[in-house]
């Protein structure tokens with residue numbers, strides 16, 4: 001199978017997961033890793049399976065990922081899965097369902113098989129800590145707890161989980 005792993009990543013977290021998924025995919029497939037900005041939605045047509053990765057931005061997939069998903073040139077017979085990183089420890093299934101809507105809508109419109117979405121924590125870039133603490137209205141203590149939780153993610157365990165997800169859906 002020809003597999004494309006494409007992603008948008010500003011501080012490297014989603015890229016880490018993309019690399020893990022591509023490494024796994026390459027064990028049994030012809031797999032390519034490409035930054036979203038290096039491809040066009042038309043390029044998707046050449047692959048059997050496409051993984052699309054995004055950081056969570058204000059409770060939504062990043063704008064370039066949403067745009068790409070809406071324009072993707074893929075068709076019936078192809079398969080798509082998503083992956084998302086976010087600083088929050090975890091989100092309820094219902095929220096994750098909402099976050100992945102842009103990909104699911106594209107799949108529905110084009111008859112592509114949606115294969116699910118992997119998600120894990122990804123530490124928030126330090127330059128945004130002050131603004132986010134303020135926005136969430138957290139005390140220094142609460143924020144310190146949150147930072148403790150997110151620091152180091154995605155870690156090796158997250159990468160292994162991403163690989164296991166890819167292995168299962170590519171089987």
Ligand SMILES: Cc1cc2nc3c(=O)[nH]c(=O)nc-3n(C[C@H](O)[C@H](O)[C@H](O)COP(=O)(O)O)c2cc1C
Pocket residue numbers: 008009010011012013014015054055056057058059060085086087088121122123124125128
């Ligand atoms: C503008 C912006 C908005 C964000 N909004 C959220 C959010 O709503 N929920 C969340 O859990 N993380 C949010 N984050 C954190 C990122 O999703 C997280 O750190 C992610 O792992 C970054 O991935 P990257 O390194 O691939 O860019 C936001 C980050 C940025 C820069």
